Amino acid sequence: MRIDIISVMPGLLESPFSHSILKRAQDKGLLEVKVHHLRDYSTYKHGQVDDYQFGGGAGMVMMVEPLVNAIESLQKEVTYDEIIYLTPDGHTLDQKIANNLSLKGNLLMICGHYKGIDERIREQFVTMEISIGDYVLSGGELAAAVLVDAIGRLIPGVLNDETSALFDSFQDNLLAPPVYTRPEEFRGWKVPGVLLSGDHRKIEEWRYEQALKRTKERRPDIL
């Protein structure tokens, strides 16, 4: 999968993809992430990319022309399955959206800043609008990083143990059960005996019960 990201603050996206699972995905050739500086596509003085909004009001709006230049120049290299705009008024990201996007070939993400992007870009180019939650960030970059992470780890072949994503929280509308590792006892705090029993059927039953209990207590809305 190739993911291109258009940003006015590319520095914010320098390191999130260079560690851990996303790094491995790129090293294995399963994922390629390219960040593009919107200023490089500006034809205005001093690389201007934003301007005052028509109708008045505080806050700048990202201009049509640099964005069109950036999108159309990238479209000459790649055909995108989705052009995604990260915005607080988009669809709230969930595991289902991440699962669907992880099966796509090429994605383009546009990070908004200031008051957002000129509506004509949303009408003419954007195919999906995604929010990462009901709060406002200072720009779309951190939201894009979250989205790339959520998608990247699900790309087939990225996780070592293919099954581990299947047991993530939210994957079956259930939160994940509690987990423990060595030692079996620390300061008298014991690991539940069933996990040490070697009885895999009992262990699976226990995990399912715990996941259900946790979901009922914390997130009954997803059940």
Ligand code: ADE
């Ligand atoms: N840009 C600003 N806030 C955002 C959010 N919550 N989700 C996605 N993009 C954003």
